Amino acid sequence: xxxxxxxxxxxxxxxxxxxxxxxxxxxxxxxxxxxxxxxxxxxxxxxxxxxxxxxxxxxxxxxxxxxxxxxxxxxxxxxxxxxxxxxxxxxxxxxxxxxxxxxxxxxxxxxxxxxxxxxxxxxxxxxxxxxxxxxxxxxxxxxxxxxxxxxxxxxxxxxxxxxxxxxxxxxxxxxxxxxxxxxxxxxxxxxxxxxxxxxxxxxxxxxxxxxxxxxxxxxxxxxxxxxxxxxxxxxxxxxxxxxxxxxxxxxxxxxxxxxxxxxxxxxxxxxxxxxxxxxxxxxxxxxxxxxxxxxxxxxxxxxxxxxxxxxxxxxxxxxxxxxxxxxxxxxxxxxxxxxxxxxxxxxxxxxxxxxxxxxxxxxxxxxxxxxxxxxxxxxxxxxxxxxxxxxxxxxxxxxxxxxxxxxxxxxxxxxxxxxxxxxxxxxxxxxxx
Amino acid sequence: xxxxxxxxxxxxxxxxxxxxxxxxxxxxxxxxxxxxxxxxxxxxxxxxxxxxxxxxxxxxxxxxxxxxxxxxxxxxxxxxxxxxxxxxxxxxxxxxxxxxxxxxxxxxxxxxxxxxxxxxxxxxxxxxxxxxxxxxxxxxxxxxxxxxxxxxxxxxxxxxxxxxxxxxxxxxxxxxxxxxxxxxxxxxxxxxxxxxxxxxxxxxxxxxxxxxxxxxxxxxxxxxxxxxxxxxxxxxxxxxxxxxxxxxxxxxxxxxxxxxxxxxxxxxxxxxxxxxxxxxxxxxxxxxxxxxx
Numbered sequence: 001x002x003x004x005x006x007x008x009x010x011x012x013x014x015x016x017x018x019x020x021x022x023x024x025x026x027x028x029x030x031x032x033x034x035x036x037x038x039x040x041x042x043x044x045x046x047x048x049x050x051x052x053x054x055x056x057x058x059x060x061x062x063x064x065x066x067x068x069x070x071x072x073x074x075x076x077x078x079x080x081x082x083x084x085x086x087x088x089x090x091x092x093x094x095x096x097x098x099x100x101x102x103x104x105x106x107x108x109x110x111x112x113x114x115x116x117x118x119x120x121x122x123x124x125x126x127x128x129x130x131x132x133x134x135x136x137x138x139x140x141x142x143x144x145x146x147x148x149x150x151x152x153x154x155x156x157x158x159x160x161x162x163x164x165x166x167x168x169x170x171x172x173x174x175x176x177x178x179x180x181x182x183x184x185x186x187x188x189x190x191x192x193x194x195x196x197x198x199x200x201x202x203x204x205x206x207x208x209x210x211x212x213x214x215x216x217x218x219x220x221x222x223x224x225x226x227x228x229x230x231x232x233x234x235x236x237x238x239x240x241x242x243x244x245x246x247x248x249x250x251x252x253x254x255x256x257x258x259x260x261x262x263x264x265x266x267x268x269x270x271x272x273x274x275x276x277x278x279x280x281x282x283x284x285x286x287x288x289x290x291x292x293x294x295x296x297x298x299x300x301x302x303x304x305x306x307x308x309x310x311x312x313x314x315x316x317x318x319x320x321x322x323x324x325x326x327x328x329x330x331x332x333x334x335x336x337x338x339x340x341x342x343x344x345x346x347x348x349x350x351x352x353x354x355x356x357x358x359x360x361x362x363x364x365x366x367x368x369x370x371x372x373x374x375x376x377x378x379x380x381x382x383x384x385x386x387x388x389x390x391x392x393x394x395x396x397x398x399x400x401x402x403x404x405x406x407x408x409x410x411x412x413x414x415x416x417x418x419x420x421x422x423x424x425x426x427x428x429x430x431x432x433x
Numbered sequence: 434x435x436x437x438x439x440x441x442x443x444x445x446x447x448x449x450x451x452x453x454x455x456x457x458x459x460x461x462x463x464x465x466x467x468x469x470x471x472x473x474x475x476x477x478x479x480x481x482x483x484x485x486x487x488x489x490x491x492x493x494x495x496x497x498x499x500x501x502x503x504x505x506x507x508x509x510x511x512x513x514x515x516x517x518x519x520x521x522x523x524x525x526x527x528x529x530x531x532x533x534x535x536x537x538x539x540x541x542x543x544x545x546x547x548x549x550x551x552x553x554x555x556x557x558x559x560x561x562x563x564x565x566x567x568x569x570x571x572x573x574x575x576x577x578x579x580x581x582x583x584x585x586x587x588x589x590x591x592x593x594x595x596x597x598x599x600x601x602x603x604x605x606x607x608x609x610x611x612x613x614x615x616x617x618x619x620x621x622x623x624x625x626x627x628x629x630x631x632x633x634x635x636x637x638x639x640x641x642x643x644x645x646x647x648x649x650x651x652x653x654x655x656x657x658x659x660x661x662x663x664x665x666x667x668x669x670x671x672x673x674x675x676x677x678x679x680x681x682x683x684x685x686x687x688x689x690x691x692x693x694x695x696x697x698x699x700x701x702x703x704x705x706x707x708x709x710x711x712x713x714x715x716x717x718x719x720x721x722x723x724x725x726x
Contacts, residue, residue, distance in 0.1 A: 192674070193673075252561060396496065404675040
């Protein structure tokens with residue numbers, strides 16, 4: 001006789017399971033997102049990224065991400081070709097300004113405002129919610145502010161030489177003979193790549209001399225780049241060269257060579273951006289790193305804005321304007337995770353201060369980072385010129401022009417006149433109605 | 434009749450594939466570039482026809498003129514530096530004027546086998562303010578602030594790059610000359626020497642006539658290569674400081690792909706092509722006149 005108990009039990013079990021499946025919450029539908037990202041994973045500053053992605057995948061296993069990483073200028077070249085064909089990925093790196101004009105102007109980037117509730121926005125530094133498009137669009141949630149001017153101090157060398165933090169540029173210049181006599185460089189700075197003198201120095205000096213209100217007017221053509229604030233700002237750079245603040249051959253020195261000089265204890269001060277903190281931490285010995293301090297660029301004669309720096313929104317991933325339904329929801333989950341609390345905490349752990357407001361007491365923030373956070377929270381921020389003005393005028397005329405001024409081949413007034421002429425004839429800011 | 438048609442068909446079947454490939458990868462891009470050079474276009478959005486405006490602007494553009502000057506300097510260093518030096522080295526090695534000629538041959542040939550990007554990085558580490566050469570000079574002279582100020586000179590900033598080009602490319606011409614020298618039978622030279630011909634006569638009467646067509650080919654290679662120079666300069670200086678080491682190809686690249694000024698960038702590329710064609714025609718005319726071909 002056959003035993004019917006086992007099949008019967010199996011049938012009962014199958015019914016129970018089927019019933020459970022019917023009443024259980026439906027499993028999330030798998031979604032695949034293509035992500036085209038400007039990132040160099042070999043760069044130590046990108047170490048936070050694989051950790052962020054892993055944390056996201058753990059939380060949302062149903063969202064599959066297909067990454068393509070391209071770094072530097074090649075990123076834009078390939079993306080321009082994609083944009084021209086009208087076929088762009090679901091998510092991609094985007095800047096909040098002219099640098100991404102080739103996709104922003106074509107309406108290919110989703111305006112995130114429908115997703116941005118007031119409670120969501122409150123968690124961030126309000127500076128990132130400045131309009132990014134002509135109708136107030138917000139395309140990116142910038143994870144960090146790119147603060148472009150910070151003076152780093154080697155306090156050990158400073159003490160050895162009996163120096164103190166300079167309050168004014170003239171005080172800094174007065175320290176030069178003593179520092180040079182000790183066989184050291186006063187202010188490490190490299191400008192071989194040309195953009196540094198404009199982004200890290202001229203932008204801040206222009207803000208000090210004229211403020212953002214003057215710059216807004218200059219962008220619109222209501223003020224001119226031949227005006228005193230801009231000419232004076234360029235003249236300060238020339239003065240810094242003439243007084244031998246910078247290393248000899250500053251225009252032949254690459255950025256890493258300049259901050260390498262500082263890390264090797266060959267320079268008392270370093271002029272660099274805020275994002276250099278993590279690189280300094282990685283390169284210096286812990287003992288040396290503990291002696292570094294971050295201060296504001298000293299006061300400049302004739303300045304109207306005191307103690308300011310210059311900053312722009314860091315780039316971030318943006319959404320394809322065509323995304324709808326499940327894909328759009330998944331993309332928003334991804335963006336709000338990587339730029340939200342979880343992602344920002346990872347970023348903070350890797351040494352970058354995020355725009356998301358965090359309780360810094362929770363983190364083991366080192367002394368330089370603490371000083372940096374305190375510094376940027378105490379400063380007003382001017383514009384970074386290359387984030388506001390058209391790339392061709394800045395990169396083809398202004399940046400090389402600053403080098404020519406530094407080398408004595410052009411006067412500040414001459415460069416200002418040449419730049420104003422270019423802007424008046426070509427810059428998109430002057431063509432806006 | 435049928436035969437003629439079949440002949441035509443078979444002729445076309447042989448010629449058409451190559452013709453289509455040639456048109457699509459050579460003629461079309463040049464024609465497209467030519468058409469773009471007459472426009473103002475950002476790579477997207479409306480295309481504005483501007484006629485010859487881009488070409489007119491070129492010759493009053495100081496950056497383009499610096500690039501043109503530097504390209505001419507590269508042509509000069511190639512034709513009057515790399516080729517004669519390559520010939521001299523090849524002749525010395527072929528005539529065994531130095532010991533261990535095979536080792537020298539290998540050493541001289543080495544630079545051309547290295548990627549230009551690596552060559553640029555290598556020489557940057559020699560010339561940079563924190564590089565080997567300024568460090569040695571600082572040690573020797575006691576001048577703690579010594580740097581190679583030649584890089585900051587509007588007139589001479591390109592000279593170190595010319596030196597690197599000479600260092601890197603001479604070996605290519607040396608190898609081409611050497612390969613052709615090996616075709617000259619030793620017996621011919623020996624016979625001349627038995628007749629009392631010295632080294633100078635052997636070179637002038639036997640070697641030079643044989644190598645003249647090779648020199649012509651090398652000149653064409655040198656001129657076309659010089660006008661296209663990009664990788665070494667882009668990696669070494671990027672055209673800086675202050676555009677002093679700019680060349681036309683780097684300027685074209687930045688204008689087109691970085692500043693998205695496709696019309697003006699295309700005009701530069703058309704001018705580069707015209708310069709190459711003109712220089713090659715001139716070389717042909719000169720060599721024909723001197724009866725060197």
